[in-house]
Amino acid sequence: MNLHVLGCSGGIGGSTPSTCIQLTPNILIDAGSGLEKLSLDAMRQVDHILLTHAHMDHISALATFLSNVIGYRDQAVRVYAQPATLEVLRKHIFNWQVWPDFTVLPNVEQPIIDMVPLQPGKAFTIENLQVTPITMEHTVPTVGFSIRSDAYHLVYCADTTYNANLIDALNQLPPADQLVIECSFPQAQHEMAMLSKHLTTELLKRFIDQLHYRPKEILVAHLKPNYEPAIRAELAELLADYPWRYLEH
Numbered sequence: 670m671n672l673h674v675l676g677c678s679g680g681i682g683g684s685t686p687s688t689c690i691q692l693t694p695n696i697l698i699d700a701g702s703g704l705e706k707l708s709l710d711a712m713r714q715v716d717h718i719l720l721t722h723a724h725m726d727h728i729s730a731l732a733t734f735l736s737n738v739i740g741y742r743d744q745a746v747r748v749y750a751q752p753a754t755l756e757v758l759r760k761h762i763f764n765w766q767v768w769p770d771f772t773v774l775p776n777v778e779q780p781i782i783d784m785v786p787l788q789p790g791k792a793f794t795i796e797n798l799q800v801t802p803i804t805m806e807h808t809v810p811t812v813g814f815s816i817r818s819d820a821y822h823l824v825y826c827a828d829t830t831y832n833a834n835l836i837d838a839l840n841q842l843p844p845a846d847q848l849v850i851e852c853s854f855p856q857a858q859h860e861m862a863m864l865s866k867h868l869t870t871e872l873l874k875r876f877i878d879q880l881h882y883r884p885k886e887i888l889v890a891h892l893k894p895n896y897e898p899a900i901r902a903e904l905a906e907l908l909a910d911y912p913w914r915y916l917e918h
């Protein structure tokens with residue numbers, strides 16, 4: 670699968686906008702500021718959005734995106750997320766104060782957003798893709814995804830810190846053709862990585878070393894803009910023997 674990366678940063682002002690990955694023209698992972706790169710026509714084609722969690726760098730463009738497409742689609746946009754994440758959207762975004770309640774607009778019978786609850790470990794299909802949410806270890810409820818088609822397996826790890834249960838879960842999946850994995854901080858920010866439940870460069874290497882297989886390609890994402898130069902310098906050394914690149918390219 671050719672991932673079209675609209676953004677994959679852990680913030681703004683870095684080498685890419687924040688997270689929004691186009692799996693196909695009508696399926697996105699997350700709705701961060703990268704979504705703003707789509708043309709109006711391309712936005713109207715988006716049928717499905719898989720949300721990993723409710724942090725701003727993953728949802729910041731969702732509300733304004735919906736107001737662009739309302740009136741230009743026959744079907745609701747299906748937004749898949751954990752119940753806790755959907756609740757945050759209802760309570761803090763679509764509450765008539767931060768934004769109109771698009772769960773009842775343009776009318777309650779056919780709203781523009783269809784919130785679809787998902788559960789870790791419970792697979793579902795979107796068109797020809799089998800999607801299995803995987804629990805991440807982050808400060809708010811967060812899932813990554815195993816996404817399979819006939820000939821391809823993407824393991825998309827979202828925001829997470831190092832966690833043995835997560836690595837066990839990944840080891841029980843079929844080997845990934847592509848593994849997306851975050852690296853938010855350099856080693857000097859280990860304490861902040863622990864507080865905010867992210868990976869440093871060193872923890873990323875430890876994480877990959879614990880996998881029972883070598884993914885065909887490791888795609889590193891979610892660099893915090895302030896730390897990009899340090900992360901890039903460290904990963905060039907730490908991952909020298911691995912098949913890896915940054916997701917953004």
Ligand SMILES: Nc1ncnc2c1ncn2[C@@H]1O[C@@H]2COP(=O)(O)O[C@H]2[C@H]1O
Pocket residue numbers: 679724726808828864865866893
């Ligand atoms: N004490 C803290 N706990 C969690 N996040 C923090 C803290 N201080 C700063 N942050 C930042 O807030 C960000 C929220 O989104 P992230 O989890 O991607 O990354 C987090 C950190 O970069």
